[in-house]
Amino acid sequence: MSRRARQAVFGTGAAVLAVLFALAAAGLPPFGGDQHPYRDRAVAAALHQATANVVASLTFDLRGLDTLGEEMILLGSVVGAVALLRPRPDEKPHADDKTSRPQQDAVALISYVFLPLTLLLGFDLLVHGHLTPGGGFQGGVVLATGLHLLYLSGGYDALRRLRPLAWYEWVEGLTTAAFALAGTANLVNFLPHGRVQQLFSAGTVPILNILVGFAVGAGAVVLLAQFLTQAITLEGEG
Helix, strand or coil, rough: CCHHHHHHHHHHEEEEEEHHHHHHHHCCCCCCCCCHHHHHHHHHHHHHHCCHHHHHHHHHHCCHHHHHHHHHHHHHHHHHHHHCCCCCEEECCCCCCHHHHCCHHHHHHHHHHHHHHHHHHHHHHHHCCCCCCCCCCHHHHHHHHHHCHHHHCCHHHHHHCCCCHHHHCCCCCHHHHHHHHHHHHHHCCCCCCCCCCCCCCCCCCCHHHHHHHHHHHHHHHHHHHHHHHHHHHHECCC
């Protein structure tokens, strides 16, 4: 795509975004009012869905389309980073092997200890996001961060073997699509609500929460992989 074509695409998108932003700002209620219908509806919806965490009910029930939009922003960011950081024709692997440099023993030991604990914490945030503070976005970031502790403990080669990027790219795309489909099914909310503070409750809220978590985690892994590839394995002719 030529420079002029890219500028035309950007200009068209920016103009549409500006119009939508102006319309949204014009429709906002007056600042500082004493009426808070959104707050009242959020609490009522959380109680109706037997969701102990009102924030989770808000994110995955009342404003599920917004959450889907946020996930699409992350997906677009990952795609943009992959496109911008792809190897150029003048880039090649480093002459010296920077991927197998020795690690410090203290750092390696701490990373080995905290790697399973961090992954366990990430899964706990995903599963219990509708019961306690936390949720899919936070749990996905924790999972991606915990996985990269392997880079500090075992080196880049160990990390590269554990995270085949093709798998994570598919996981991010499939979970994003599944989130949209599950959100459509949420219109009838066929899953049982259960009781507040029970793991199996809140209808489809925990399902949407877990899908977002895997999408965010996979996207973060793919995103970090591009930066690590540029910093560790590639060098330019200049």
